[in-house]
Amino acid sequence: MNTEEHQRLFIHRGTFPVRGVSFGTMFKPAEYSANDQLARRETSDFIQEYSNEIGQMSGRCLDIGCGPCDLVVDSLLPVLNPKATVVCSDISKPMLDYAKEKYGANDRLSFLQLDIESPTLAEDLVEQFDHVTSFYCLHWCEDMRQAFENIFDLLRPGGSGFLTFVSDFPCMDAYKVLAAIPRYQRYMTDADRFIPVFQHAERPRESLKMLLEKVGFEVCHCSSRERIYIYETPDAFAKFMACVNPFIHRMPSDLQREYRIDLDIEARKHTFIVNKDRNNDYSILSRRHTFVVYLKKPLVH
Template identity: 70%
Template sequence: MFEPALYSANDKQVREETSEYIEEFSDEIGQMSGRCLDIGSGPGHIVVDLLLPKLNPKSTVICSDISRPMLDYAKEKYGADERISFLELDIESPTLVEYLGEKFDHVTSFYCLQFCQDMRQVFKNIFDLLQPGGTVLFTSVCNHPCEDAYKILAAVPRYKRYMMDVDRFVGVFQHAKRPRETLKSLLRDVGFEVCHCSNRHTSYIYDTPDAHTGFMASIDPFMSRMPDELQREYLIDLGIEARRHTFIVNKDGNDDCSILSRRHTFVVYLKKPLVH
């Protein structure tokens, strides 16, 4: 998840789903003008290819990410665009608003916030970053059964030392009983007006097992910590364990197969009241 080239090569599912959500909320996005902050921009292509064309032409976007390699990659590729700038940012930081309070008119984030653990701090920060009347559009994975592979692999002796912080990378809503209601309650408690909050069942077919493993590798936070030889073993085991939570679809009765992966996704649109 900190290797931009690997992520960009394996994000077809994220790109397709994000394109659909941006189209669904195109009217709201079209009214976003001024300074917009995108949280978790990664390699930048989602903002440039999908979001920017839908925004008000007078808007500018600050692409932010916690990963310096991601930002450097995005800067090199898109730094010449006058409507875009870049900011290294940890949205969970308790001191974030000391220098960025009410600096932004709108906030977007696509498939990033599931990597955060202190969700109250995250949404409090987003609320405080916004000008009164500002809006937020975000998508975030609610439950991805393939993530349960991390906990299993973290118990394997040869991987354990590299995965001691595994709980940090399993989403806080992964096994929540009433995730949508819990999220809405938190957002309202922070102060947002919740205009839309849905928990959607989504599925995606990977043409081959290797394609599914490639996607899992692109978002995996542990493999880069391991020696090269162990990385190869881990990648094989990750694919095996992750596929235990998918459906295998045989092709024409032969040995080739596709992988059907399912998950739940939050789609949320918020407003910060003019008076709080």
């Protein structure tokens, strides 16, 4: 990795002006929960692939960016060692409230508001977790080094982590185009920080592995997997793009309607039409790369 690449990947790209507020409302929990099936299926496949390693995770686990917690309950808990408990954490209070409401009665789960990218990790969390998982969350982080240093500090020596997150998703380049349109500009001043950090990296897998090793992890596995998603209808694709869009909820509702249409048009430029039938019904194919990482914190460091 050259110096320029290093700076682009790991140095703050400007301070996010309204971090707390915007992250709190970044996703609408019910909307996300209803439209994330393909991402959830992909993650479940990765959990199954690593079921031997995850099956050995016992004790106190931390899931980072748990969202509505459907994935933790449906796919992670059944694979973890039956003695494992999970602290479900998320930066967003609305997400945690939704998850608590839905799954609060499950005695293997507890809930914690946590910004994994925080420069001031609470002392009482340090080395409190035997294992860490995180699915489809870490690409929201701007300062990856800080996020991984925090994960390192949260883990007990000898602990392990299983992480999946987006390496590149070309549809997110739509944000750059939309942010340049005057009527959206003021709601998208921080558009760059929501395009995954590794999106345009020359060697994303190597860069990530190097960073993890620098932080102190033993990297047992680190790959970038190409995944093809087929959204059965154009509407399903549009709904997915809207449910993971961090800007939409900052806008007044009449502008939101217009923005949804423009987001769909721009994002579709990075997709393909497939399965067109006689009635002109068709599906949308999109491509992305996902990091799959299994790591350990050494017993002695």
